[in-house]
Amino acid sequence: MKKSKAGVMLLLFILLLSAISPTNVSAANHGKEKALNAQLKAIAKKTYRYFEDNTDPKTGMTYDEIRYTEDGKVEAAHTSPTNIGMYMMSTVSAEEMGFISRKEAVERIQITVNTLKELKKWNGLYYNWYQTEDGSLKTDWGQFISQVDNGWLSAGLIVVGQAYEELNEQTSKLVEEMNYTTLYDEEVGQFRGGYDAEAGKLTDHHYGLLYTEPRVASYISIGKGDVPSEHWWKMYRTMPKEWDWQAQIPDGYDQQYDGITVFEGHYEYNGVKFVPSWGGSMFEGLMPGIVMKEKDLGTNALGLNNQRHVDLQIDYAKEMGYKAWGFSPAATPDGYSEFAATPLGTSGYDDGATVTPHATFLALDYAPKEVLKNIKALKKLNTYGKYGFYDSVNVETGEIAKAYLALDQGMIMVSIANYLNEGVIREYFHQDPIGKKPEELLKKEAFSIQ
DSSP states (O other): OOOOHHHHHHHHHHHHHHHTSHHHHHHHHHHHHHHHHHHHHHHHHHHHHHHHHSBOTTTOOBOSEEEEETTEEEEEOEEOHHHHHHHHHHHHHHHHTTSSOHHHHHHHHHHHHHHHHHSOEETTEEOSOEETTTOOBOGGGOOEEEHHHHHHHHHHHHHHHHHOHHHHHHHHHHHHHOOGGGGEETTTTEEESEEETTTTEEOSOEEOBSSSTTHHHHHHHHHHTSSOTHHHHHSBSSOOTTOTTSSSOOEEEEEEETTEEEEEEEEEETTEEEOOBSSOOHHHHHGGGGTSOHHHHOTTTHHHHHHHHHHHHHHHHHHHTOSSOOOOOEEETTEEEOOOOGGGBTTOOOOTTEEOHHHHHHTTTTOHHHHHHHHHHHHHTTOEETTEEOSEEETTTOOEEOEEEHHHHHHHHHHHHHHHTTSHHHHHHHHSHHHHTTHHHHHHOOOTTO
16 A cells, blocks of 8 residues: 555654654764863873873973974974973873873982972972973073962962872972962052062053963962962953053953952954954863863853853854864974964954864863864864864965974873863862862952853
8 A cells, every 4th residue: 555645754753753863863962972082182192292202201391392394303402480380180080081000100309309399490489491401590581480380380289289198298399399479569469570680670550451371370379378369359251441552452350359359341243242452362261161160160251251252252253264273383294373263352362274183172171062173174274183173274375384382282181181081180270278268259250141
């Protein structure tokens, strides 16, 4: 007996419904999640190989970068406090993901800690550049002590001290000796950028904006008790309205926190409200979130703003017609430069049609599906090499910076470990009293971007 046309249509409709049933949708999503997780683990394994192959075995200090040129491999055999912090957190991440044993992780980090004890310091704070071979100062680049770089070293030491109890006493002592008071301007309530040991003076400029990467050192220095918690409220969310040189005149209102008036300002891009960073780059906004629980605790402020910056970076790339997204300072074929989604900055950096993979991985907690697509797009641009992703690619010309930077490799490693292991690096950071004490500052604020 022939089926009627209506019967056939009904059968097709039933089959269609079954295909898009919650069970099938859930299975499809689970499949995509498994695919992403497998890719991330494979990327992380190659990324950590950079640290294995390019860390001096005697000092435990990682080369700042390596790059491949027409003349062969060039190694930058010097390092910074940030690089040291990222190496230690990457090693914890590698152990958490099963690439190395706990014993190897502890042995590796112990070598680094032994070196840190012996390095030349200023008030317990570390200089910007040391030679990886013997830990001596790299003096041809000046003798500068940076607030932000020391912040990332402190963060790495705090994480290590919680991950490995046998190292805790040593790492805690080093962090305690790092005296951030020496860089703090009590009158302004903000940090100076650092101290120039050759000139014998602090920088003229302050780190004024909250939504930039120095907020890690601010958070840690409050947790240590080196500076008062009011410092958090003395930083700008946007610059004051009357500072008309900035990219936009902000909208917003005054709000009281702990008796201090804060201008809760914001910018807008395509009708979306956000608090800007200085340049509009991904690492300014999202790098602090690899250790600080901004997404979980700052749901009305930093966490929400991180989500906005990820979404807007993606939108900006689409608007510009680029093949991939993720704008942040990165290596170029002949050096290093600052890149950003220009409208997201107070004084926005140019985008340079250049994207850097570390920006993609910083976005993992906020846009995993888009990250998976972007990983595929970056691989199509031939950016994947021996140690994972090369540092940048011009999405218009296809020109690749065949370089690997310790800083950027570290951001990739820690971001992946956090995503695959339920925020493990953040958990370690917040287990320490220094990470736990200022949590209320993250919780209580509400940006004017709701």
